[in-house]
Amino acid sequence: MTKSPKYWNKAKKYLSKKDRIMSKLIKNYHSPSETILISRKDIFFSLCKSIIGQQISVAAANSVFLKFKKKCNNTINAKRVSKLTFSQLKNCGLSRQKVLGIQSLSKQMINKTFKPKLINKMNDEEAIQYLSNLRQIGRWSAEMILLFTYNRSNIWPVQDIGLLRAISKNYNKKYLPPEKFVSELKKKFSPYCSVATWYLWRSIDPEPIQY
Numbered sequence: 001m002t003k004s005p006k007y008w009n010k011a012k013k014y015l016s017k018k019d020r021i022m023s024k025l026i027k028n029y030h031s032p033s034e035t036i037l038i039s040r041k042d043i044f045f046s047l048c049k050s051i052i053g054q055q056i057s058v059a060a061a062n063s064v065f066l067k068f069k070k071k072c073n074n075t076i077n078a079k080r081v082s083k084l085t086f087s088q089l090k091n092c093g094l095s096r097q098k099v100l101g102i103q104s105l106s107k108q109m110i111n112k113t114f115k116p117k118l119i120n121k122m123n124d125e126e127a128i129q130y131l132s133n134l135r136q137i138g139r140w141s142a143e144m145i146l147l148f149t150y151n152r153s154n155i156w157p158v159q160d161i162g163l164l165r166a167i168s169k170n171y172n173k174k175y176l177p178p179e180k181f182v183s184e185l186k187k188k189f190s191p192y193c194s195v196a197t198w199y200l201w202r203s204i205d206p207e208p209i210q211y
Contacts, residue, residue, distance in 0.1 A: 004037055005151040011192035015199075018188055021170050025199040037151060037198050043116045044109055045076050046149045047134070050141040051101045052094065058205070064093040078109035101136025108134070124152055147194050156186045156193035166200035 016023035052068060053061035071092055072080045081089075081102060089099040108114035114134060119127045124146060131142035143157040157163055158179075167182060168175040189196040 005153065007153050007192065008037065008195065011153065011195040014192055015189060015196055019196075022189070022196060022199065025170070025203055029199060029202050037148070037194065041149065043145065043149050044078055044105070046145055047105055047137065047141070048076060048081070048102055050144050051098050051105070051136050054098070054136070054141065060093075067092040068094070078106040081106040082110060097136060101134075104135040105137075119146075119150065124154065127152075147197070152194060154191045154193045156189070156197060158182055158186075160197075162201050162204060163197055166204045170200065170203055 012026050016026055048068070049061075049065060052065050056064070068089070069076060071084060071088055086099055086103070089102060090096070094102070105114070119130060122130060127146055127150075128139055128142040131137050131145055132139060140157055140159045143155050143160075146152040147155040147157070164176055164182070167173060167177045167185065171177070171181070171185075173181060185196070186193055
């Protein structure tokens with residue numbers, strides 16, 4: 001685990017000046033334990049967690065992930081996962097497509113057809129496209145990786161249900177909030193959309209989100 005990104009405090013000041021509601025959210029979650037966007041710096045771990053969490057609740061995802069972690073003897077890496085059978089992975093509660101996605105990922109990590117270090121040289125959109133070439137990784141999953149693993153500062157995951165719910169709640173908008181309004185918030189919060197996203201998530205979830 002690492003400390004919060006270097007831009008975090010600067011981003012809080014910037015967002016607080018830009019938006020009254022964001023200022024209130026930042027004040028509500030001001031203690032050090034509340035205001036850290038933690039990165040594991042382990043892309044394989046994070047990609048597995050992202051695949052597992054797709055289209056299911058946070059509680060369900062945590063349950064499946066714990067079973068997956070136990071099956072890996074608490075050591076989640078490509079070599080360990082590659083030794084698990086399809087049935088062993090499926091018995092963790094994974095769908096067929098998620099099993100295939102995790103198996104494909106472990107294979108590409110081992111044979112180095114997927115090269116995570118290249119992402120450091122890419123801008124956000126290039127990185128999203130590169131990650132999206134992986135099986136079972138779409139735009140949302142790629143954005144979660146950029147936010148949590150690489151701590152990119154300006155990720156605004158408009159496909160994320162939690163973010164959209166939080167926008168609706170805090171800005172008194174219907175669900176789903178209008179696309180135009182969501183786009184306006186992105187412009188207002190840039191270049192620190194990642195931090196704004198994190199505080200909006202915290203407003204609807206008692207536990208900080210991690211991947």
